[in-house]
Amino acid sequence: MAAGSGGRKPGAPRDAESEVWSRRVRDLVGSGPGNRLCFECGQRGVTYVDITLGSFVCTGCSGALRGLNPPHRVKSISMTTFTEPEVLFLQARGNEQVERGVAKPRGVAARATPTSIPDRWPVKELLRRRDGG
Template structure:
């Protein structure tokens, strides 16, 4: 049952199982690259939308209105519910949800190191729901 599964994650062994599952998800397919800027090497999870992101983008996401809930992959514990949410989401589902009509040629590409452009992109995506 879901309640028993959540209790499992609250035990030492259960926490390790949940952490291992999250690390495995972070290394799977498109999850290896930041959902926001496409840079390799994800270190955080945007729990709000279920996507894997880099350190830089995690800070930007916290600054949105409303702020996104972001958790470190290596420094945080995860509940069974969060693990299941991530298993059902991830970067590919995020792309189909938040960028389904995004066209790089017409909507523009930007240098992910340009923090102002990245902030505008995130605001367009999550606050204005442009795509």
């Protein structure tokens, strides 16, 4: 490690900086009614963010999203640090924006349960839409 780096790896965020970004993510949960409920099942009390889509989800749905192929990148709101690009992505998205940009398959209920997520979302289609393709 470089001298004067305080023992952190090159490119690793500083503790104070990463705390600022983590606080912003926590603030996003309360910034609008849409982010307080799980994007997938509607349960109150979100504890994770789906970095793949930019949505806020509950514990049960976070596990189901990780089980998709390809898996979604899911991070705990309180137990991990966030980078500036991740926070900016979440600020631009959020549950309401993701809801507007994601077409649900016909005949599918408005909200899923953690076990129905793999059947509900055509992952390749979601990623294509997310990436503007």
